[in-house]
Amino acid sequence: MSSFLSKFILFVVLMVPFISVAQALTGKVLDQATNLPVADASVFIENSSTGVVTDQNGYFSIPLIPEKEVTVIISALGYQYHLIENARPENNRIVYLTVDENQMEEMIIDKRFFTREELLKCFKTFFVGATQNAKKTQIKNEDDIHLYYDGENFKLTAWADKPIKVYNSNLGYEIDFHLAEFEVKFRRLSIIPTDNEYSLLYGYTFFKDIGNHKNRIIKNRKEVYQNSPANFFRSLAEHALSEHHFLLYANSLPIEETQYFSIHTTPAGYSINVLKKPVKQLPSIVMKVDNKDVTVAGKSEEQPFHVMNTKTNATSVLYIGADAISIDKRGNLLKANQVFFGGFFGDLKVADMLPVDYSE
Structure with a gap:
């Protein structure tokens, strides 16, 4: 896997605006x-x-809102997650949960490699992040996180039977x-972050607002959104990249977005259609055949x-794996696997996440 994919995060996104009692999903x-x-x-x-x-x-x-693509998650200790994709208002829906028989107990850490403390420190780098917001973010239930390092394949994996409780004061x-x-x-027997070949973080998040509308909190949230992939995609869809301090490059040269993308409005937001992708022509090779x-x-x-x-000089990498990208009106990806991020966007972990119902 290429170096610019060494760090990425999948952004799973939906919208939750104003609702009414009639627009609800009820069930058992x-x-x-x-x-x-x-x-x-x-x-x-x-x-x-x-x-x-x-x-x-x-x-x-x-509560739900019609004409919006939302996924409802049902989670209970000891059961597998149940997903209701593209949920719609409905009464008396019956949801069956299946016991999770594959819950893994913590494996014995081979002390020839790394201690739990060392693995936990590494985990936090790739889970919480290493930004200024990450420095003010705490995991409240570290003991619920199970860690395992595969010394043969140089892989660190983690899982948790309970939701990981994250407190973000910034x-x-x-x-x-x-x-x-x-x-x-990792590329070798190491847990040094810069030695990683790639990282994968995927999960379901639920946010509780404890900001109390403090000016400092409001300012920090606005700054995070302005520098986020969501703001980039929204700016791209609204033809406002320069207005929001973004420059788009292909093959190391600045480009006009209309050369590579066409925009269409949808009930949920926008469809960003990829007209073409950057390509690099590899040099010809001369080979000897029958002398x-x-x-x-x-x-x-x-x-x-x-x-x-252009405001922060941060550079990000976008690997687009689809012919069209679906976003909501705030720029959040509606299909998480359509884009992989590297560079600055790839470094943004849980400490720099905002709920999709965030508004400035």
Whole structure:
């Protein structure tokens, strides 16, 4: 995997604006095997600050908004996650949870490699991040995080049976991060962050606002959004890159976005259609065949886009894996696997995440 993919984060995004009681998803959560109600299960809109808990009879009612693509997550200790994609207002929906029989116990850490303290420090770098906001972010339940280092393949993996409790004082959020997948692949027997070949972080987040509308918190959130991939994609869709201090590059040269992208409005926001991608022509190779020189034409190799923030001088890498990118009106990706990030955007971890219902 190329070096510019050494760090990336998947942004899973949906919108949660103004709602009414009539625009709600109501139902009951039951155990698949026993048909008994599951109490205290978390029911929340993915990556938002909207969520509820089931009552003793397993009932829940969560507000939605029509014509918006949202995913509702149902999570309970000891059960597999249940996802309701593209959720719509509905009454009396029955949700069955399956017992998670594959919950992993913590493996014994081979002391020939690294201690738990060393692995936990490495985990936090790739989970929380290393920005100024990360320095003010704490994990409240570190003991619930299981860590394992595969010395043969140089991989650090992590999992948690409970949501990871994250306290971000700079942005004024408490976050329940339901970790689905975490992996860091190193180039050698190492846990030094700069030795990583790639990293993968994926999960479901629920935000609780504890900012109390303090001016400092409001300022920090605004700054994070302005420098975020969401603001870049929104600026791209609204043809306002220069207005928001972004420059787009292909093959190391600044480009006009209309050469590479076309924009279409959708009920959820925008579709950014990729007209073409940057390519690099590899040089031809001369080979000897039957004592004769034969020229083999070089192949074309796809290249990533680069983004520069002219206000901060931060440079980011975009690897677009789809013919069209779906975003909401705030610029949040609606399909997480459409873009991989490197550079500055790739360094943004949980400490620099905002809920998708954030508004300035």
